Amino acid sequence: MSKPANFASPDDVEHAFYEAITHGDADLLMLVWAEDEETLCVHPTGVRLQGEAPIRESWRSIFANARLRVQPEAVTHWQGTVMAIHHLTEVLFVGDDPSPHGPLHVTHVYVRGAHGWRMVSRHASAADDSHQAMAEAVPHTLH
Numbered sequence: 001m002s003k004p005a006n007f008a009s010p011d012d013v014e015h016a017f018y019e020a021i022t023h024g025d026a027d028l029l030m031l032v033w034a035e036d037e038e039t040l041c042v043h044p045t046g047v048r049l050q051g052e053a054p055i056r057e058s059w060r061s062i063f064a065n066a067r068l069r070v071q072p073e074a075v076t077h078w079q080g081t082v083m084a085i086h087h088l089t090e091v092l093f094v095g096d097d098p099s100p101h102g103p104l105h106v107t108h109v110y111v112r113g114a115h116g117w118r119m120v121s122r123h124a125s126a127a128d129d130s131h132q133a134m135a136e137a138v139p140h141t142l143h
Helices: 010-023 026-032 052-065 129-137
Strands: 041-042 048-050 068-078 083-092 101-113 116-126
Touching: 010 026, 010 068, 010 083, 010 101, 010 116, 026 052, 048 052
Parallel strands: 041 116
Antiparallel strands: 041 048, 068 083, 083 101, 101 116
């Protein structure tokens, strides 16, 4: 399967990523990744995978074991001319189980190259919001 000619924005890449998860298609999912041996994926289990082949195989294994639905919610986005970072919260639904799993804190890093935007890094970890109130109490203005 060849890469599409262009993803016009990081949002387009992100949409295609979640579509591929909905379809349970690791090959389709890999179309959003940069063709680079330095690509990195950290699953919520803490497993760190580097390079296209290990990332593809991990997603194939995930899809072989469960049908996933993911509800992503954008937290914050930053975008420069050649790099973008998206922070999200994900809630997972596995198979026909109506109980949500998660939430997960997720960071996606995208770069723009000759063929448009691609994902170069995904890091997902279990959310621990027990310190959220403390973080929100910290002043955000430097004096």
